[in-house]
Each structure stands twice: as C-alpha cells, then as structure tokens.
Amino acid sequence: MKKNGFTTTILHSDRRLDVEHGAVHKPMHPSSEYAYAQSRELAAVFQGKAGFTYARQGTPTTAALEAKVTAMEDGVATVSFATGMAALAAIFTTLLRRGDHLLCSQHIFGNTNSLLGTLQELGVEVTLVDATDARNVAAAVQGNTRMVFTETIANPGTQVADLMGIGQLCRQSGLVYVIDNTLTSPWLFKGRDAGAALVMNSLSKYIGGHGHALGGTVTDTGLFDWQGHPNIFEAYRKGPSTSWGLTQIKKKGLRDMGGTLAAEPAHRIAVGAETLALRMDRACANALALARHLQGHPGIARVHYPGLPGHAQHERAGQLFRGRYGALMGIELAEGIDCFDFLDRLSVVVLATHLGDTRTLALPAAHTIYHEMGPARRAQMGIADSLIRVSVGIEDEADLIADFDAALQACPPASKAGS
Ligand SMILES: *Cc1c(COP(=O)(O)O)cnc(C)c1O
Numbered sequence: 418m419k420k421n422g423f424t425t426t427i428l429h430s431d432r433r434l435d436v437e438h439g440a441v442h443k444p445m446h447p448s449s450e451y452a453y454a455q456s457r458e459l460a461a462v463f464q465g466k467a468g469f470t471y472a473r474q475g476t477p478t479t480a481a482l483e484a485k486v487t488a489m490e491d492g493v494a495t496v497s498f499a500t501g502m503a504a505l506a507a508i509f510t511t512l513l514r515r516g517d518h519l520l521c522s523q524h525i526f527g528n529t530n531s532l533l534g535t536l537q538e539l540g541v542e543v544t545l546v547d548a549t550d551a552r553n554v555a556a557a558v559q560g561n562t563r564m565v566f567t568e569t570i571a572n573p574g575t576q577v578a579d580l581m582g583i584g585q586l587c588r589q590s591g592l593v594y595v596i597d598n599t600l601t602s603p604w605l606f607k608g609r610d611a612g613a614a615l616v617m618n619s620l621s622k623y624i625g626g627h628g629h630a631l632g633g634t635v636t637d638t639g640l641f642d643w644q645g646h647p648n649i650f651e652a653y654r655k656g657p658s659t660s661w662g663l664t665q666i667k668k669k670g671l672r673d674m675g676g677t678l679a680a681e682p683a684h685r686i687a688v689g690a691e692t693l694a695l696r697m698d699r700a701c702a703n704a705l706a707l708a709r710h711l712q713g714h715p716g717i718a719r720v721h722y723p724g725l726p727g728h729a730q731h732e733r734a735g736q737l738f739r740g741r742y743g744a745l746m747g748i749e750l751a752e753g754i755d756c757f758d759f760l761d762r763l764s765v766v767v768l769a770t771h772l773g774d775t776r777t778l779a780l781p782a783a784h785t786i787y788h789e790m791g792p793a794r795r796a797q798m799g800i801a802d803s804l805i806r807v808s809v810g811i812e813d814e815a816d817l818i819a820d821f822d823a824a825l826q827a828c829p830p831a832s833k834a835g836s
Pocket of ligand 1: 501502568599600633
C-alpha cells in the first residue's frame with residue numbers, strides 16, 4: 418500500500434491501532450495499573466513483552482500519541498514525557514556519564530542552557546560551539562566526546578544550525594547526534610534526514626499547538642548502533658543494538674525519574690497534532706509577511722528571521738525546511754524606542770512567554786527568559802537588550818501587521834530617537 422502523506426497519517430493513526438468500538442480517537446486511559454487474568458502474563462510484560470503495567474511507564478493513551486510522533490518523524494519508536502525539559506533531562510542524564518564530553522550549540526533554549534550547568538556539576542564536560550558551521554563542531558571534538566546536541570532554528574536569534582554537516586561529522590566519528598526539533602516540528606524538518614540518532618520535540622509548542630497542554634518526546638531514528646556505546650547498562654543490551662539507547666531512556670529516564678505524560682494532556686496534544694501542518698503553514702506564511710513588513714520600518718532596527726534574504730543562513734533554511742522559515746522571529750527596535758513602551762501598545766499580540774501557539778505571543782527576551790543567565794552569556798548568545806521575541810500565530814495576516822504598525826506609531830515621541 419502506498420504510504421499516506423503527513424496529515425492523512427496523523428488523522429488515521431488511532432483508527433489503525435484498532436481502537437475499541439470503532440472510536441476515531443484513542444480513548445483516554447486514566448488507569449494507574451493494568452491487570453492480567455494470568456499471573457504469568459503479568460510476569461511476561463515485566464520481562465519485556467509488549468503491554469502496560471503501571472502508568473508511570475506509559476498508558477495506551479501515551480502509546481497512541483507516541484505512534485503519531487514516530488510516524489511524523491519517520492522514526493522507529495518514541496517515548497513521551499510530561500514536558501520537553503523532562504525529555505531533554507532524560508536524554509542527557511541517562512546517556513552521559515561523569516567524564517564524558519557533550520558538544521552543544523551555543524545558541525540554545527535558556528532552560529536547556531541552565532540544565533547544562535547541572536550536568537557540569539554532575540561531572541559532564543560541556544563545550545558550547547557555534548553550530549551554524551560543522552567545522553566549529555569538528556574542531557571541538559575530544560577523545561571523550563560522546564554526544565552532539567543542537568536545535569534546528571535557535572530562539573530568539575533564529576540561527577540555523579549546520580544540521581547536515583553535523584550529521585556527517587557524527588556519522589564519521591561515531592557520536593550520538595541529538596536534535597531538538599521543537600522550533601521546526603516534524604512538518605518542516607525530520608531529524609532522520611540529517612542522520613540524527615535521537616530527535617526531541619517539545620509537544621507543548623507547535624505539535625500540541627493550542628497552549629493548553631505540556632509534553633515532550635524523544636524519537637529514535639534507528640540510525641545509531643549503540644553496540645560500541647559504553648554507557649548502556651547490561652540489562653538493556655538486549656534485542657537489536659539500534660534500540661538500546663531509547664530503551665535506556667525509557668527505563669532510566671521515564672520509569673526511574675518519573676516525568677510521565679498523563680493521559681489527559683496526551684489526548685489534547687494528539688488532537689492538536691492533527692492540524693500541525695495546516696497551522697504551521699499558516700503561521701510560517703504570517704511570519705514571513707510580518708518580517709518583510711517590519712524590515713525597513715523606521716521603528717525597527719533589525720529583524721532576525723531566516724526567511725529574509727539578509728539572514729546568514731537564509732539559503733540553508735530554504736533547503737532544509739520545505740521552503741518555509743519557521744514562525745519565530747526576533748526584532749530589535751530602533752534606538753530610543755523603549756521595548757516596554759512598545760510591547761504595552763500591542764493589542765492583538767499577547768504578552769506572554771511560550772511559542773508555537775495559535776496566538777501570536779511576544780516578550781522582551783533579555784528581561785525575561787534570558788534574564789537569569791546575565792549580560793555576558795547573553796552577549797555570547799547574541800541577545801540584545803532591546804530584542805523582542807515574537808512567536809507568530811495563525812491570526813489574519815492583516816490584523817497582525819496592523820497591530821505592530823499601530824504600536825510603533827503610538828510609541829511616545831520622547832522615546833523615539835532624534836524626534
Ligand atoms: C520550549 C522548549 C523546550 C522545553 O519544552 P517544554 O515542553 O516547555 O518543557 C525545549 N527546547 C526548545 C527549543 C523549546 O522551545
């Protein structure tokens with residue numbers, strides 16, 4: 418049978434898992450424990466047979482969502498978590514040991530940056546590199562390097578990592594390549610295409626899409642052979658060696674650490690995922706229109722958006738992300754315009770942290786999500802004091818443009834440079 422397309426596959430995923438009573442949605446299973454008529458059957462599931470035991474390790478509801486994410490990423494298996502951060506913490510803490518070296522893009526999500534600090538305290542060596550060029554990554558590889566981690570499009574500077582080049586390097590050097598695909602989602606990009614071993618997605622963003630449920634996943638692309646990886650526990654060196662890494666993440670990272678996704682948010686996210694491609698296309702088109710409009714506007718000094726020809730990785734983004742450029746941008750206001758003055762005059766745009774929502778959201782990045790890291794680290798990450806992060810939603814394009822225009826127009830003349 419011909420393989421269905423992206424959206425058809427998501428829409429019919431539950432039905433094809435043989436849902437009870439012909440329901441088109443996998444029903445929510447809130448049960449904590451799963452019972453067996455025969456004790457030997459219970460023992461068999463504990464010993465590796467497919468099935469459910471205790472909900473901390475997953476339920477039929479999370480399994481249905483995981484099947485969708487696996488299909489979206491063209492992967493072989495997925496494990497879900499309560500949040501994207503729980504998924505990242507599980508990857509790093511279960512696959513890295515004291516004395517290992519992690520190579521990481523210097524342009525990363527603020528909370529991930531903070532998590533790296535924890536890893537360093539635990540004895541993992543971390544080096545940050547400019548991942549927009551794989552040669553920087555190659556130059557930083559050491560004898561104890563085990564893993565390379567990058568996001569696709571960085572937030573809020575929108576740097577696009579050299580995803581293909583890093584993939585080639587990791588393949589040649591036998592390194593575990595982990596991609597955080599949150600900003601692009603599997604609709605714009607599949608980590609498998611760049612040779613990633615593992616792909617992480619925050620489901621709280623574009624995949625869920627409606628700002629009402631948190632979740633995260635790790636998807637195994639099946640491309641990495643864990644045979645030579647020294648950090649896999651003996652107990653998980655069973656079955657095909659390409660699956661050992663995800664097994665360890667599930668056992669150590671989910672079962673032992675307990676960051677489990679509950680049935681209710683799993684269901685909400687699964688419903689949101691049905692329209693991922695439609696929402697992203699609309700949000701990306703809105704973002705491109707807004708970026709083009711703001712670029713050259715007298716009230717705007719700079720627009721960071723990969724869809725603009727002046728962006729350093731514009732061409733690469735065009736090749737990697739199906740001709741779309743994501744829906745997140747950074748804007749720097751013209752000198753003299755106070756970012757708080759400007760933001761408070763927006764009325765359609767919501768002043769809130771978060772991204773990947775159906776609604777357009779904006780915040781002053783240096784003063785909020787990047788406040789804790791301090792000025793030196795912000796400078797290293799290219800985050801100016803006046804930088805505003807905008808996560809573009811699916812509103813009517815004209816309403817968004819009018820909202821930005823009106824707010825810029827209304828900023829008090831006293832706060833405008835030279836006027
Ligand atoms: C939001 C985000 C995360 C964390 O996801 P949560 O679900 O909020 O925990 C990780 N990486 C990136 C790039 C993100 O934007």
